[in-house]
Amino acid sequence: MSLESTEEATLLPDETAALVERHESIHEEHDDAFAAAKALAPELGAHVRDGHATIGIWTPGLVEHGVSPDAVKLEVLTPPAAVDPSDADPREVTFERSVVETRRAGEVTYAAVEGMVAGTRERLGSLYQIVYDPEDADSDADPADLPGEVGDDGLATVQDPLADSVPFGAFAPAELYDRARLDDERDDHDYFASLGTDAERVATREDDGLPRVDPATSMVEVHPGTATERGSLGGLADFVGGIGEKERAGEDLTAFEETFAGYDAVQLMPVEPLTERSDASGDWRGLARDGDTATATVARPDKVNWGYDIVVGAFGAPCPSILESGRPDELVDFISACHTLPDPVKVVFDVALGHADDGGLRILPDRFFHGPGMYGQHLDYLDPMVRAHVLDLQRRKMDWGADGIRVDGAQDFRNWNPETEEMEHDDAFLAEMDAVTQEVAGTEYRPWMIYEDGRPWPRHDWELASTYRTLIEQHPHSFQWSPITFAHNKPAMLTFWASKWWRVREVADMGGNWITGVANHDTVRRGTQVDVPESWEGDPINRYLGDSAPEIIDRAYDNPATNALLHCLLPGVPMDFLNANARGPWGFVRDTDAEWNVKVVADEHNLLDWQVREDDYADDRFFTRLKELGFETREQLDAFVKALAATVEPTDYDLEAMCAMLAPLDPPMDLTPANLDAFADAWMRDVADFANLGHWRDAQDPERTGFARRVREFRQDRPWLRESMRLPDAPDDEGPVTADADEGTDRFGYRNPANGSVVYYGLRESPDGDERVLFVGNMEGAATSVVPADLFDEIALDAAAFDAELVAPSVAAERDVPPVVDETVELANGEAVVFVGGAER
Known part of the structure; x- marks a missing residue:
């Protein structure tokens, strides 16, 4: 039967028996419980098969509390074809309702069903959920401990944690969605086909022959809810697609479009389904069952959130609050728009699986949870099925077509060790995350791995004690967030660049596998939490950046010296924040928490x-x-x-x-x-x-956005800058390098004494020895005069061999001719010059 049928959904006994048989064979093939769970997890959830659907949902609570398999049903709710999933206004919808028999194997409830409608770009598909009567549980079972949520009619519902689409939110029934159709129709097939052959995007093949996506050269972080006027992935896809059309036509970009240009990767803040207020009416409510029909009030969720308040349930699905069409296609459209730009842009997913909001308690089996934690609930990663579910949720989310994964709060993946009576880092699980592969548009590959890991956080001295390298050492191909990228870094504070010199020096020395950059969703938010006194006298805020707090915050996270330092000198992958690039506002936003x-x-x-x-x-x-x-x-x-x-x-x-x-x-x-x-x-x-x-x-200044774009393009033209600098040994005082010139080809230092301004300077030589890049910037403090060549007193620089390649707009505006390395350059706070020359020494 076609999946487009709207006839009553019914169980297919033979196909369901095959699901049970497959379940049993997996357990027979694997003696280890986790190995069996890993093999089983991809089989679960909802899948579109040949003319029917298969459903498999882990329901351990039903087994634990003695609910008979015969009492457990699959409820299928098929909407009229005209229902618009994009409508955020609550309205009443009457569904065709079918109650389908199920079969149980172990702790999993199965059903192979014909008569369900698969969701597509054009229409809403059949919704599904497990239903049972709590009265069928053991008589001594506490109703509060039973799985699922009980409706007004007394029936309890259990949701699919592996759902592909949740158009009315994670707390509502999931939608059967035809992901294979979406994968076939995506516009970036050629991009994925090239992964195995394009040397610029794939560094090496692993032992199993799979390519791994090469790291980016520079990256921009984007919050889909505020990036465009429409506040959606669809709006973001059209924005990126418009840039591509202009680039192909040779047209100039607007100043605002330039804030996105010049990168080869974009990191999306989390796009997972969100929690909802426990006292909210929700986007799915009042389900009234009447035989073969059911009526509910529904709406596309319209939640405000920065993305990190997730419930883990339905993690593999896109967040419906940022799908203006209500269709998961928008996520693929955005990824395809990035991949099909004239210079393709990688997409990195920010994956927050280190915890669950308390709302997850309402929709996930109790075994998912270890107990309360700093951000809601710790997950029990030691449970084999939980461990396997979380890994498969990662796989399913990344299979929308992401090139890379940023593991949020990797230090939060911890388990209690009763022998040591301590929470210990679960590095074995992080290794399992690293081993997950993706398959998109017929190509299997390994993504670029990025970890945010500040261990020994939350220990009080973590800022001092963290090496930010633990996972790089375990997985040499991986990247970590650098010490200057974490939330506590506040470049709007005076002496930031002076006091952080030792960490910035570490970036230069060993930062080849670090994500750098001082502007991201956390640093900007933390910067705006600093008190602003009525008087500037004696205050640590860097008043050289501007005359008002808004000017200071704008220029702290987007200024020529910082941009040029990160993109033109330091190694690693610099990451900026789109809101900071546009000097737009940003704050901690979420309307999903009734308590806090x-x-x-x-x-x-x-x-x-x-x-x-x-x-x-x-x-x-x-x-x-x-x-x-x-x-x-x-x-x-x-x-x-x-x-x-x-x-x-x-x-x-x-x-x-x-x-x-x-x-x-x-x-x-x-x-x-x-x-x-x-x-x-x-x-x-x-x-x-x-x-x-x-x-x-x-509100954008074309000179400012144009300079920032040229800085990023400078790095794109020199991907070798990503490698760690080849520095001579630093002196004991960590001041300017004075070692013999033959000990290293690169230089990085700061002017000492500071004399009221913190001047950083550096020199990089390309691996082939054909080019040298010289940077000098006033990172903070009063305006100062600098003779760039004099800063490198251990090297005889041929001034004629260097040309000023990038000059901060305000510096250029004050000069009739470009600066040269052996003459005085006036640099105000946040100004910089980048010179390029030959490698003769």
């Missing part, structure tokens, strides 16, 4: 100082929800949110007590816990709207 949203807003109270000018708040486009609550002026809002922050610690975050403390301020809204929560929700949504880069497209 008020505290999160309190922690973000300095965002107004750093990101919101008076004119911005007065603009009718911005902060509409907060204005509706009565906060008509920025000053009014600023006073309230700072007072809110001051009440958190004294009240131990008791909302009732906080309201009492805030009452004397006479704010424009009634002070109740519910209203504080509404205030926090309004803040989150208004900040997310404010941060949308669609508002800032026309």
Whole structure:
């Protein structure tokens, strides 16, 4: 029967028996429980087969609590063909309802079904979930311990953790989706076919003959929810596709388009389904069953989140909140748009599987969880089926077509060792993650592996103790985030570049396998959490960057000296943040947490100082929800949110007590816990709207964006810069290098004494010896005069052999002729010059 049929869904006994037989044979073939689970996991979830669908869902709780296999059904809900999954407005939909018999093998519930509709780009497919009556459980079972969520009619539902599509969110029934069709129709088949032959994209083949995607040369991090006016992957795909059309036609890019140009990789912040507020009505509610029909109120989720508050359930599916069409095709469209650019751009997925939000407790088997942790729930990676599920979730997500994977918080993959009575890092599991391969458009390959690992975090001295190299040493092909990339780095603070010199020097010396860069979703957010005093006198903020906090934050994370240092001198893969490139706002945004949203807003109270000018708040486009609550002026809002922050610690975050403390301020809204929560929700949504880069497209300076793009293109033309510098031994004081010139071809130092400004300088020589790159930049402090050649006092530089290749716009504007290496150059804070010459010494 065709999967386009809308007839009643029914069980296929023979095909279901084959699923059970396959399950049993896998366990017979593997003595080790984890090996069996790994072999089994790809078989589970929902698959489109020859004319039918197969469903396999791990349901250990049903076995544990004695629910009879005969009492467990598969509920299939097939929508009318006209239902629009893109509609975010709640509406009532009546589904054709079928209740299908299932079979159990071990702890897995199976069904092979005909009559289901497979979802496509054009239409919503059949939804499915496990249903059972809790009364069928053991009589002594605690109802609170039973798996799934119980509806108004008393039936409990269990969701598929391996779902490919969840158009109404992770807490709703999954959709049968035809991924094979999507894979066949994608536009980047040639890109994947070339993986085995294109030497620029594949470094080596592994022992099993599979190619591994080569590291990028430079990368930009993107938050899909704020990157474009549409706030969706579809909008992002069209944005990238528009750049490609212009490049193929030889047309100039706009200044805003230039903020994305010049990279060969993009790292997407997490695109997984999100948690939802425990007290929210949800995007799927009120399912009323009536025989062969069922009616529910549905809506495409419209959640505001930075992406990291995931529930692990349905991790393999794209987040429906950033799918304007409600179709997973948007994710493939974006990847294909990147891959089919004239100069293809790799796509890296940010994978946050080190924990689950507490909401995961509602939809995943209890065995998934080890217990509460810093970010919600620790996962039990020692359970063979949990371990296998998490690995297969990674595989399924990456099989949408990603080139690389960034493992968020790799130091969070830990397990309790009862012998040592300590949480220990599960490096064996991280090795399993590294071993996962992808198959896209008929090509099997190994992705570029990146780990964020700051161990011994959360130990109090982790910033000092972390080497940021543990996983590189275990997996030499992998990359890690560097010491200057982590959240605690705040380049808007005066003496940042001076005090971080020892870490920056490490980047130069051993950074070939590091992701570098000081602008990302975390560093910008942490930067805006710093207090901004009324007076600049004696304050550690780098006031040389600008006259106001917004100017300082913009220029701290996007300035010529930093860009040129990272892209034109230091090794590794520099990563920038699109919001910082565009000098657009950014903050911690999430409206998915009923418990902690008020505290999160309190922690973000300095965002107004750093990101919101008076004119911005007065603009009718911005902060509409907060204005509706009565906060008509920025000053009014600023006073309230700072007072809110001051009440958190004294009240131990008791909302009732906080309201009492805030009452004397006479704010424009009634002070109740519910209203504080509404205030926090309004803040989150208004900040997310404010941060949308669609508002800032026309605010770009072409000279600034053009220079930054040329800096990135400079690196693209010199991929050898990614390798660690060949430095002589550093002196004991870590100051300027004075070793004999024959001890190393490269140089990196800072001017000592500083004399009021921190001047970095460096020299790189290409491996073939044909080219030398000389950098000099005023990283922070007062304007200063520099003679570049004098900084390299141990090397006789031939001034005639160097030309100024990249000159910061403000430096170029003040000169009639380009600077030369043996003459004085005036450099203000954040200005730099890059020279290129031959390799004669």
